[in-house]
Amino acid sequence: MSQALHWTAxxxxxxxxxPLKIYYPLCGGGEECIFVCPYSDSIWEVVPIKVDxxxxxxxxxxxxxxxxPEACKKCYLCVQACPTGALRPxxxxxxxxxxxxxxxxxxxxFKKRYGTKFVFRKEHREKFKRNNWPERYGVI
Structure with a gap:
């Protein structure tokens, strides 16, 4: 765990x-942004970060x-899917x-495309739990 950098880094x-930035203190860690990105495999990684x-x-x-970031096509689907507003241009x-x-x-x-039904899907709930309590799930 000591190898994790602070979120500001x-x-x-x-x-x-x-082309995008994430204000990590607001990020819930449900990976909604990665889920909707058509190029997620070539753009995103999930990393351990010291967050408060x-x-x-x-x-x-x-x-x-x-x-x-060079692989990002700037479609901003991830920004629309972010339930907390942490991800933005x-x-x-x-x-x-x-x-x-x-x-x-x-x-x-009130979001039509990525509303509460999207955010509270089983896969996002499981990723939220795993990402916020990684020691319980043996990830870190």
Missing amino acids: YYERMEKNA LFGFREKVRLRPFIAN AEEEIKHPSFVLLYNALRLP
Whole structure:
């Protein structure tokens, strides 16, 4: 677990060369973004990252990372599927993370394509559990 980097290191890497960036304190780890990406095998990886939620209880969790940003076609399906608003185009800043989380949580039931039925699918629930408590599932 000590080999895991802090989330800001991954955020800064994406900020330099990726068309998207993930604000990891908001990321739930359900891998909805990877699921909808038509090029997921060539773009995404799930890596152990030290994450905290608004500065509390830092833990190593598994999170999606854009390992090969040059393969991204900028279709932004992953951004639409993100239930928390953590994933966004690189040019968009997250100014108030708690507001972004609240806004996206309230908006989720009204999303036509990627609403609550999509987010609460069995595979996303299982990935959420595995990625947020990897020590329980023997992943880390």
